Amino acid sequence: MEYFWKENKKFVIAVAGGLVFLMLYNSFVLGPLKRGAEAAASQRSRERKDLERRMAQGVPKDESLVEARRDRDQNRRLLAAMAPEVGFAVDDRFLKPKRGGAKAHYDDLKIELTNELKEKATAGGVVPPQNIGMGDDVTEERAPELLQRLAIIDRLVKLSVEAGIEKIATIDGLYMMDRDDRNSRKAQFLTKSSVFMRFTGKVESVFKVLHAAQKKGSYLAVTHFEMGRPDSTKDSFEAQIAVSLLKVDDKAGFEVK
Numbered sequence: 001m002e003y004f005w006k007e008n009k010k011f012v013i014a015v016a017g018g019l020v021f022l023m024l025y026n027s028f029v030l031g032p033l034k035r036g037a038e039a040a041a042s043q044r045s046r047e048r049k050d051l052e053r054r055m056a057q058g059v060p061k062d063e064s065l066v067e068a069r070r071d072r073d074q075n076r077r078l079l080a081a082m083a084p085e086v087g088f089a090v091d092d093r094f095l096k097p098k099r100g101g102a103k104a105h106y107d108d109l110k111i112e113l114t115n116e117l118k119e120k121a122t123a124g125g126v127v128p129p130q131n132i133g134m135g136d137d138v139t140e141e142r143a144p145e146l147l148q149r150l151a152i153i154d155r156l157v158k159l160s161v162e163a164g165i166e167k168i169a170t171i172d173g174l175y176m177m178d179r180d181d182r183n184s185r186k187a188q189f190l191t192k193s194s195v196f197m198r199f200t201g202k203v204e205s206v207f208k209v210l211h212a213a214q215k216k217g218s219y220l221a222v223t224h225f226e227m228g229r230p231d232s233t234k235d236s237f238e239a240q241i242a243v244s245l246l247k248v249d250d251k252a253g254f255e256v257k
Contacts, residue, residue, distance in 0.1 A: 165201030
């Protein structure tokens with residue numbers, strides 16, 4: 001044994017050293033790498049199962065998200081182009097005041113505007129309505145929208161006088177108010193306020209009102225229009241028109257990420 005050790009000492013030491021190296025390499029290098037690889041494989045497996053679960057629940061694929069983002073961007077561009085076309089410049093008097101409550105401002109302006117429009121209609125040879133169809137029970141929260149509806153009424157009556165109609169039978173300033181509110185909350189990017197008017201005049205005057213309502217810069221979307229001739233012996237037509245002031249927000253309602 002002593003002779004074997006003397007003759008093979010270097011070889012035995014080299015082999016033993018190699019074994020020790022392999023043991024250390026396996027413990028400190030290969031072991032952590034193997035455990036890391038196993039952990040990564042386990043993580044990928046969990047992620048794959050989670051993705052399959054979400055897909056089963058309706059979570060979109062990456063290509064679906066890309067398409068949705070493209071549609072979102074296109075709709076944003078369309079809305080941005082649409083906004084100037086349907087704009088309505090609201091005069092400062094119909095906006096919520098910087099000081100004081102909107103309700104008090106609305107109450108005062110409603111009386112003031114009613115008298116103004118009656119005087120303007122009478123001076124223009126138009127029989128004015130008895131009232132402008134606005135409510136008396138107004139909350140502070142509702143007042144800004146009602147001020148906006150006063151702006152629509154002001155516009156409708158003035159263009160009716162300019163068109164030379166004969167009579168404004170009725171105005172409903174609260175027309176479709178609840179539905180407008182519901183639709184605006186759903187759409188997010190589009191809010192509207194609507195007003196209804198029934199009036200009488202010659203056919204030229206009726207169509208002047210119809211076209212003037214849609215003038216760029218003071219655009220009112222015509223959502224309903226009817227006209228008829230109750231007496232065929234007279235050149236007088238009865239008409240109904242409903243218009244909506246539109247506000248477009250091209251940044252709202254698109255949350256695809």
